[in-house]
Amino acid sequence: MNSSRTDAARRQKFDQLVVVFHADMYRYAAWLCRDKAIAEDVVQEALLRAWKSLDALRDEAAAKHWLLTIVRRENARHFERRRLETVDIDNLTASQSALLAEAPDEQRDELREAIYELEDEYREPLVLQVMMGYSTTEIAALMGLKQGAVLTRLHRARLKLKDKVARDNQAANKQE
Amino acid sequence: MSTANEMMNCEQYRQAVAAEPAFDGGADHVSVCAECQVFRDEMRALDAGIAKALQLELPALTLPELPTIDVQDNDAQDKVVSLASRRSLPKPRWIALAASVMLAAVIGIRMIAGVDNISLADEVLAHLDHDPAALVVSTTPVSDERLIKVVPESMAHMDHSAGLITYAHSCVINGKTVPHLVIQGELGPITILLMPEEKIAAAQTLDGDNVHGVLLPVGNGSIAIIGARDEPLERIEKSVLSSVAWST
Numbered sequence: 001m002n003s004s005r006t007d008a009a010r011r012q013k014f015d016q017l018v019v020v021f022h023a024d025m026y027r028y029a030a031w032l033c034r035d036k037a038i039a040e041d042v043v044q045e046a047l048l049r050a051w052k053s054l055d056a057l058r059d060e061a062a063a064k065h066w067l068l069t070i071v072r073r074e075n076a077r078h079f080e081r082r083r084l085e086t087v088d089i090d091n092l093t094a095s096q097s098a099l100l101a102e103a104p105d106e107q108r109d110e111l112r113e114a115i116y117e118l119e120d121e122y123r124e125p126l127v128l129q130v131m132m133g134y135s136t137t138e139i140a141a142l143m144g145l146k147q148g149a150v151l152t153r154l155h156r157a158r159l160k161l162k163d164k165v166a167r168d169n170q171a172a173n174k175q176e
Numbered sequence: 177m178s179t180a181n182e183m184m185n186c187e188q189y190r191q192a193v194a195a196e197p198a199f200d201g202g203a204d205h206v207s208v209c210a211e212c213q214v215f216r217d218e219m220r221a222l223d224a225g226i227a228k229a230l231q232l233e234l235p236a237l238t239l240p241e242l243p244t245i246d247v248q249d250n251d252a253q254d255k256v257v258s259l260a261s262r263r264s265l266p267k268p269r270w271i272a273l274a275a276s277v278m279l280a281a282v283i284g285i286r287m288i289a290g291v292d293n294i295s296l297a298d299e300v301l302a303h304l305d306h307d308p309a310a311l312v313v314s315t316t317p318v319s320d321e322r323l324i325k326v327v328p329e330s331m332a333h334m335d336h337s338a339g340l341i342t343y344a345h346s347c348v349i350n351g352k353t354v355p356h357l358v359i360q361g362e363l364g365p366i367t368i369l370l371m372p373e374e375k376i377a378a379a380q381t382l383d384g385d386n387v388h389g390v391l392l393p394v395g396n397g398s399i400a401i402i403g404a405r406d407e408p409l410e411r412i413e414k415s416v417l418s419s420v421a422w423s424t
Contacts, residue, residue, distance in 0.1 A: 010245065018239065027232050040235055048240045055245075056364060058312045065315040065360075073362055112229040129196075130223060131230045136196065138315065141340035141360060144411050151195040158194045162222055 014051055021067050024132060028068055031127045032075045034116055035096050042078055046070045068132065069142060114164040122157035125150050190215050197223045296374055297391055299349055300400045301384045303356070304367055310358050311365055314342040327355045330423055331372055338368070338419040339412065350374060359412070363404040366412055372397035372422045395422050 025046060030039035049070050057066055115123060125143065128134040136154070140147045184192070184202040189212050192199045197219040206212050304310075318341050326344040327334045332355075342365070343358035349369060357368040367389075376398045382389035389402030390413060401416060403409055 007244075011242075014242075018237070022237050023234055026234055027230065030232050031230065036235070044238075044240045048242070051240075051242045052245060056313055059314045059316075062313050062315045066313050069362060107225065108229050111225045115226065115229055126226065127230060130226050137317070137336070137340070141315075144339070144415075146337045146415075151191075154196065155191050155194040158197075158219060158222060161226065162218065165222070 010054060014054055017050070017063055017067065018047065021064055024064060025067055025071050027131060028127060029071050029075055031115070031123060031131075032072065032120070033079065035093070038078060042071060042074045045077075046074045049074065064132075065138070065142065068128075072142065110165065110168050111161065114161050114168075117164075118157060118160060122153050122160065125153045126157045129154060186212055193219050296350060296371075296376065296398070297380055297382050300369055300389075300391065300402070301382060301387075303347065303349060303369070304384070304387065304402060310343045310345070310356065310367065312342070313364055314360065315340065317341055318344045326357070327370065331355070332370060332423055333421045334370070335419050338416045339366075361403050361407045361409075361412060363407045366401065366403040366407060366409070368416060369400040370397075370420060371399065372424070374398045392417065394420070396424075397422060 022043070025043050026039060029042040029046070030036060033039055033042060046067065050067055053070075057063060115126070118126070125139045128139045128142065129136070134142070136147050136150045139145075140150045143150070145153075184205045186205075186209060189202045189205050189209070192202065193212075193216050197216070202212075206216060317336070322344050323334065323336075323341060326346055334355075334357075339359035339361070341357055341359050343356070345356050346353050347356040347369075348354075349371060352371070352373055354372075354374075355368075355370045357370070358365045359368065360366070373396070375396050376391060376393045379393060380391040382391060382400065382402055384402070386405045387402050388405055388407075388409070389400060390409065391398055391400050392413065394417065399416060399420065401409055401413055403412070
């Protein structure tokens with residue numbers, strides 16, 4: 001009796017976490033691996049791992065950080081030997097393209113492609129800061145970097161995006 | 177645009193704003209530098225665009241098949257857990273009680289058998305569970321004031337670069353009061369004991385129930401670093417060593 005009550009409470013706690021954080025987990029995974037299908041697999045594995053380890057989570061306020069850490073680890077496991085790489089945006093698989101192919105919005109799509117093309121080391125802290133609302137201290141802790149390195153990466157990431165957008169605009173103006 | 181009186185120059189201000197567009201420092205500079213005002217506004221506009229671009233459409237939520245969890249099943253809990261879970265005692269206060277008894281036993285044996293019979297490594301491992309609060313997955317950092325109180329400048333200098341420090345207490349190891357710190361690793365909390373007076377000849381590995389770690393010689397003292405069994409500690413070791421300097 002006690003056991004089934006405990007199981008139900010455990011399941012309820014898990015379901016609540018999934019409802020609240022599934023979107024963050026998926027979007028973080030998607031921007032880490034840049035592939036819709038792989039992101040879904042990574043999230044499934046992460047949810048399974050979270051379920052098994054749920055009793056370790058005693059501080060509810062840390063749930064988001066905990067879940068994102070699991071996603072990060074599952075993604076790393078998926079691409080265990082992957083090196084930092086750039087992606088040729090003109091040569092994507094269907095699943096990669098699916099990540100970029102939503103309702104057209106020219107400005108947003110240009111920026112999304114530019115983010116997609118950023119190297120992992122720049123894209124990840126940007127996603128954590130802008131989408132997850134992480135402070136640079138929290139990003140440093142999650143990525144195992146010093147805060148100064150995080151600041152440098154964020155600074156460079158934005159300058160790269162700014163340059164890319166400027167180049168695209170220039171090219172568009174020339175065509176006109 | 178910068179003048180000698182200003183706290184920040186253009187380059188410093190732009191670096192800060194590009195790293196954090198919400199940065200609100202450098203008011204003295206930006207109020208008189210039109211170019212930096214433009215740059216700041218561009219960065220903020222860019223960030224709004226980035227935020228929009230990052231919002232991908234979500235797939236339908238499907239849960240994986242969830243296995244039944246046996247609360248006694250340590251194996252299921254070992255992989256992504258706090259150190260506390262490696263023992264299956266259900267209530268933290270029991271862990272504290274058991275750890276206190278164990279610690280008392282270690283100290284008692286030391287008193288009876290002589291100090292050398294219990295190694296520093298054994299005492300470090302026995303100390304791990306003394307406080308359940310030290311074993312919590314957390315994102316709340318301890319305050320600078322707390323850190324300085326536990327790691328006074330007279331003992332050592334430690335900055336925050338080792339990682340997110342979520343626990344800092346003074347504890348007794350081998351009869352000496354030492355800082356017990358916890359930083360958050362990939363798999364859960366990582367215990368760090370700074371022992372400026374415990375000189376050891378060479379690094380020792382620490383091996384406990386589902387935990388592993390290392391006791392590192394540092395000058396005239398040593399530092400213990402212990403995490404969950406699969407926790408990768410090499411990076412933590414490097415960052416801890418570079419963030420700590422004994423004062424004496």
